[in-house]
Amino acid sequence: MSSTTDSQAGPAMVQEGAIQRFLRATELDTRLLGMIAALILIWVGFQLIGQWRTGEGVFLTSRNLWNLMVQTSVIAVMSTGMVLIIVMRHIDLSVGSMLSFIGVVAGVTQVYWLAPMLGAEHPAIWIIALLVAIVMGAVLGAFNGYLVAYAGIPSFIVTLGGLIVYNGAAWAVIRGETVAPMNQTFELIGGTPRGSWIGGVASWGLGGLACLAILWAILASRTARRRFQFPQRPVWAEVFLAILGCCLVLGVVYVLNSAYWPPGVVTRYAREANIAIPPEGLNFSKGFSYPMLIALGVGLVMTFMATRTAFGRYIYAIGGNPEAAELAGVNTRWITLCMFSLMGVLTAVAACISAARLDAASNSLGQFDELYVIAATVIGGTSLAGGVGTIYGAMLGALLMQSLQSGMTLLNVDAAYKDMVVGSVLVLAVYLDLVFRRKSS
């Protein structure tokens, strides 16, 4: 195949042909590459602007990148579900206020209900609170899904109603007060206190495991294709992908491990453990924090579900042609209900991270999150027309949005202008994607 294109291509075409051949051989998603390029551009841009304005760029420090990942996790978790909702030609506008409602209930459960009953630091509290949140998310989501799938009300209306209702419900529960503090174990989910990161050694271990998983996945796909004698990817492309994947993983671990414990935490730890702090200081690596691990884990599970299970296949098929899916025998209503319920569960996970991070539950939790989640999803290449979208794209979209936000915060940009920039970037990203796709097709 490639030999015939070679002989036909003129000298001017050779260069372009090589790039295209490279992309075809590695099967890399060009949209993904575009997003990564945009991300690098934004990161380097903020670093340079910071250097120019204050003489010291802080954006590309491991401390900031570590924070960035923690901050991204809430939106990233929810965006993995929103992709699939939008792929199915639906929308969920209620996730922000549902987050608020669930967060508030999880807070009240711990502080007003379980703490007096079991004592504030009983080991079961965080589990019960988490379970309450997740069950609640599943039920509220399923209710949304029922109204959409079986009552036939458009999802825009159902979830717009839900946005208002859950917001009201959250107010009804705590009337605007702040419920604090959270259970200390529960708090670890948020990634703020000591103990909510796993440290350098464990992070390297995890990175190593991830590299092994990448190698295994590449080998497994080769074996499966050989079993049926399908055409294989060229070996050099496989090796390239393996090296790229492993370098990426180890690079992330390196950056996260270069983020050290905050000085206050180190001092307290040294006092507790009776260690004298040497004059050059004690540097303990933070490594992965729990919210990052939760977000990465959710991303993996959701990607697996979307690409390797019948449920995921049905979601994409429904998005491509709902009628055809129904006629092919897919129970489209049930799938729709389940997907909304799953969105509720993800919202519950995000609610726990949010409340734990704030160490409090209040009505301001999750405010406008639905908009950020949808924006992240759309920036990540999900088409609102349905049928198209990837989970890694949405998570990268969430990282991109959070990068803009925290980059501007570091530069002391007024909150009002921040919102204006973020909104414009959303529209610009979709426009660029349109232009790019029109050119490529």
Next chain:
Amino acid sequence: MDTSTNGAKPLVEMKDISIAFGGIRAVDHASLELYPGEVVGLLGHNGAGKSTLIKILSGAYQRDHGEIYIKGEKAEINNPRDAKRYGIETIYQTLALADNVDAAANLFLGRELKTKWGTLDDAAMEAAAREVMGRLNPNFRRFKEPVKKLSGGQRQSVAIARAIHFNANILIMDEPTAALGPQETKQVADLTLQLKKTGIGIFLISHDIHDVFELSDRVSVMKNGRIVGTAKVKDVTKDEVLGMIILGKCPPGAIPGPGALQS
């Protein structure tokens, strides 16, 4: 006059089927039979109720009245999944495919092959798709692309492949060539005859009377939701059938139905 294939048990009997949408009786006490190895053409104007009648058999619509028998036994068909359990496969005029996934995914949609872990076995599905598509359309190579990038004929062969792979014994073809060019139409016609030889019963819905005469053993004509009449193709002329379609006039070679013009 007996229009049935002598003595054989009918594969499908639809008896006294009615369905109404709002106040409109789309199908009004219609009965149809289909025998193994036979092609029955269903003719009529747009809106005559032929697609609606057949969608009741494929489970897309639920009838208000009447009964369906498959191989002599009463069948409960309330959705497309039920119909597939009875070996009924349908090829729709709208080429009902999910455009954004590939040929194998469409072929197995709703009936995916799984690995022992319960996950999708994409490699096995692609292998099966290559096998069955190889029989239908040996030049087909685009297994990795979403079906929206395929031509009309290629898409239709994916739909037909679905019927073949799952060993349908009753095949419904609802305007299978409406979206196709002449060459592809010929391909589908050849395929229909090939399938018929294997003993499958086929309902062919079309408003192209020439197609129907070429492929069918019997024709049934519908008008205003009712059956005008049913005839063996060799007992009637095209003009007579046109008379049935347009005027509802039942010729001597046909068995009149409830929709026949009373003289």
